[in-house]
Amino acid sequence: MPRTLFEKIWDTHLVGKTKAGASLIAIDRVFLHERTGAAALGNMAEKGRTVRDPSRVFAVMDHIVDTRPGRGDGTLMPGGEQFITETRAACQKAGITLFDVNDRDQGIVHVISPELGVVLPGVTLVAPDSHTCTQGAFGALAWGIGSSEAEHAMVTGVLRLKKPKTMRVRFGGSLSPGVTAKDMALHMIAAYSAGGGAGHAVEFAGEAVEALDMEGRMTLCNMATEFGAMAGFVAPDHKAFHWLAGKRFAPADFEDPYWADLRSDDGAHFDKEIVIDASAIAPMVSWGTSPEQAIAVDGTIPQGPERVHDYIALDQGQTLAGTPIDVAFLGSCTNSRIGDLRRAAAILEGRKIAPSIKKAMVVPGSLRVKRQAEAEGLDKIFEAAGFEWRMSGCSLCFYAGGEGFPEGSRTISSTNRNFEGRQGPGIRTHIASPETVAASAIAGAISDPRELMREEVSA
Amino acid sequence: MSALPSVWSDIAAPLLVDNVDTDAIIPSREMRSTGRDGLADGLFAPWRYSDADARIENPEFVLNQSEFRDTSILLGGANFGCGSSREHAVWALSEWGIRAIVAESFAPIFHGNCIRNFILPITLERAALEQLAGEEITIDLAGQSVTREELSHTFDIDPEAKQMLLEGLDAIDLTLTQASEIESWTAADRAARPWVYLEHSA
Ligand code: SF4
Numbered sequence: 286m287p288r289t290l291f292e293k294i295w296d297t298h299l300v301g302k303t304k305a306g307a308s309l310i311a312i313d314r315v316f317l318h319e320r321t322g323a324a325a326l327g328n329m330a331e332k333g334r335t336v337r338d339p340s341r342v343f344a345v346m347d348h349i350v351d352t353r354p355g356r357g358d359g360t361l362m363p364g365g366e367q368f369i370t371e372t373r374a375a376c377q378k379a380g381i382t383l384f385d386v387n388d389r390d391q392g393i394v395h396v397i398s399p400e401l402g403v404v405l406p407g408v409t410l411v412a413p414d415s416h417t418c419t420q421g422a423f424g425a426l427a428w429g430i431g432s433s434e435a436e437h438a439m440v441t442g443v444l445r446l447k448k449p450k451t452m453r454v455r456f457g458g459s460l461s462p463g464v465t466a467k468d469m470a471l472h473m474i475a476a477y478s479a480g481g482g483a484g485h486a487v488e489f490a491g492e493a494v495e496a497l498d499m500e501g502r503m504t505l506c507n508m509a510t511e512f513g514a515m516a517g518f519v520a521p522d523h524k525a526f527h528w529l530a531g532k533r534f535a536p537a538d539f540e541d542p543y544w545a546d547l548r549s550d551d552g553a554h555f556d557k558e559i560v561i562d563a564s565a566i567a568p569m570v571s572w573g574t575s576p577e578q579a580i581a582v583d584g585t586i587p588q589g590p591e592r593v594h595d596y597i598a599l600d601q602g603q604t605l606a607g608t609p610i611d612v613a614f615l616g617s618c619t620n621s622r623i624g625d626l627r628r629a630a631a632i633l634e635g636r637k638i639a640p641s642i643k644k645a646m647v648v649p650g651s652l653r654v655k656r657q658a659e660a661e662g663l664d665k666i667f668e669a670a671g672f673e674w675r676m677s678g679c680s681l682c683f684y685a686g687g688e689g690f691p692e693g694s695r696t697i698s699s700t701n702r703n704f705e706g707r708q709g710p711g712i713r714t715h716i717a718s719p720e721t722v723a724a725s726a727i728a729g730a731i732s733d734p735r736e737l738m739r740e741e742v743s744a
Numbered sequence: 745m746s747a748l749p750s751v752w753s754d755i756a757a758p759l760l761v762d763n764v765d766t767d768a769i770i771p772s773r774e775m776r777s778t779g780r781d782g783l784a785d786g787l788f789a790p791w792r793y794s795d796a797d798a799r800i801e802n803p804e805f806v807l808n809q810s811e812f813r814d815t816s817i818l819l820g821g822a823n824f825g826c827g828s829s830r831e832h833a834v835w836a837l838s839e840w841g842i843r844a845i846v847a848e849s850f851a852p853i854f855h856g857n858c859i860r861n862f863i864l865p866i867t868l869e870r871a872a873l874e875q876l877a878g879e880e881i882t883i884d885l886a887g888q889s890v891t892r893e894e895l896s897h898t899f900d901i902d903p904e905a906k907q908m909l910l911e912g913l914d915a916i917d918l919t920l921t922q923a924s925e926i927e928s929w930t931a932a933d934r935a936a937r938p939w940v941y942l943e944h945s946a
Contacts, residue, residue, distance in 0.1 A: 297937075300922075303904055305902075311929065323778040324779070324780065324831065328780075340941070341940075341941070363776060364777055414829055415829040431831035431856060431860060433857065433860040433915070434860065436916065437916050440916050445915060483823070483851075511826075534942060704768065706767060706771055
């Protein structure tokens with residue numbers, strides 16, 4: 286029987302069945318962060334339980350940690366320091382590997398896990414963080430869970446699961462210039478809804494996905510959770526193997542036959558299939574308070590729920606392009622890797638952000654990305670353009686109660702969530718690609734990055 | 745936390761909004777310590793309070809209305825609990841007293857978090873939810889139905905989840921009853937996929 290990639294990974298990890306018929310699935314890797322990990326470790330210790338195999342559990346300080354230069358344990362978030370010191374103590378006690386505040390490998394969990402080769406093709410990896418699906422880019426089954434489930438995985442080495450359904454989303458054709466993996470994700474979610482992937486493990490396939498580099502695939506898989514999917518992944522190819530080979534926790538090569546078979550067989554059955562024409566995708570920007578409320582940057586805003594229009598202060602029929610913005614944010618596990626920064630810097634080079642912009646920040650996804658960007662002089666380009674250059678972390682992807690944008694600001698942001706209050710009280714977030722963030726920061730209003738890119742070509 | 749009754753009745757508090765995310769259920773700034781307690785005060789803070797800092801209530805919000813304040817049943821729209829995996833959202837609901845959420849659909853992580861914390865997630869069609877809004881309803885977990893007077897809707901629940909909820913089982917303890925199965929599987933896997941195991945490389 287031909288099997289899908291998902292089924293192959295599932296079958297490999299099937300330990301047994303529970304009495305009520307759920308599957309016990311072996312978990313190869315667990316990654317914690319200080320926001321939700323301390324709760325899992327704390328409860329475990331209280332119950333007198335221990336981690337079954339500490340060598341396969343990792344933790345990082347990324348969520349609450351300050352991103353201003355010269356940082357220590359202190360953060361602007363009330364009580365934030367407690368999350369950091371408790372997580373550190375709990376990790377030590379549990380014997381797991383921690384990437385601490387200023388560790389040279391520190392960064393956003395889903396950025397550093399691939400950088401360190403913690404995620405590998407064909408593994409199961411869980412983290413108490415919804416964007417764990419990012420790591421599916423490498424052909425892993427990686428998904429977000431709650432703190433209780435993280436504790437379960439650490440203590441028992443397995444999770445009790447009901448098998449999800451399978452879906453394949455094929456992006457045929459090729460992307461136009463200036464259109465990115467972020468736009469693919471937003472296009473898909475806008476077309477099929479924020480619950481479109483519910484109950485499914487989603488394989489992304491097709492020429493446009495194969496053509497993406499590993500960073501682009503991470504961006505696409507990152508948004509699988511915004512599609513309601515349990516997980517999103519791409520069959521690993523030479524790009525994935527090459528990218529990971531020799532990384533700190535990865536094997537030196539991927540010769541084992543297990544890896545060669547990590548693809549859906551011809552004729553494998555998916556419970557649902559979607560086909561999207563990649564050449565028809567434009568740069569996308571969200572207009573509302575759910576990632577499904579997104580349109581092409583040059584489109585007009587449709588009719589949405591009244592409370593959404595009220596919150597975002599934009600009406601049906603208005604155009605998004607030209608809407609003035611106050612803040613520009615480049616960062617998050619969606620778009621903070623070196624390629625994202627290079628592409629944004631290419632647009633910003635020799636230009637300045639509009640004087641009306643109150644704050645513009647770049648937060649590299651990891652300290653490794655930061656060092657690389659500095660070696661290439663990207664930090665200087667950002668600073669010359671008027672962006673602040675930060676240490677790595679989640680930062681203002683979410684509002685941890687400390688640092689914030691001015692209340693009620695309208696932001697253009699390379700992040701993944703435009704929920705009410707996600708970036709702070711009353712903040713109106715528009716999510717988009719790094720290119721669109723850069724172009725909009727220059728214009729001081731939501732802008733189509735293709736226009737600036739065209740100018741460059743003709744200049 | 746404890747088992748759910750097999751049958752109970754309460755008023756269904758309607759929050760029939762789609763895509764209620766966990767940032768709305770418990771905003772990040774309301775999660776002030778690493779523990780699971782003290783979260784109910786911040787439950788739905790952006791909507792429940794007209795001024796969250798001063799804790800001034802917004803009388804329009806459903807849980808501030810006297811008939812719904814003490815109920816254990818909340819109704820929701822599609823994709824309820826989407827967004828951040830924070831289990832704090834479920835801890836806050838649980839501390840507030842919610843024992844069942846009846847919605848059009850749930851985000852998967854939130855759904856799993858509900859089961860682990862003995863909150864019953866029930867999926868019903870929108871039309872059915874509208875019939876239940878604001879009414880006294882009876883949830884029969886054992887019989888898998890939601891009824892209001894003569895109206896009755898059956899719901900699906902995974903048998904494993906049903907057993908956990910009804911018996912108040914701790915998932916970890918339950919799994920550890922199969923520890924020897926896990927051990928023998930691991931021994932075989934170690935031979936088949938040695939690269940998964942990191943003891944020596946770290
Ligand atoms: S960058 Fe944002 S979405 Fe990603 S893990 Fe951090 S808080 Fe979550």
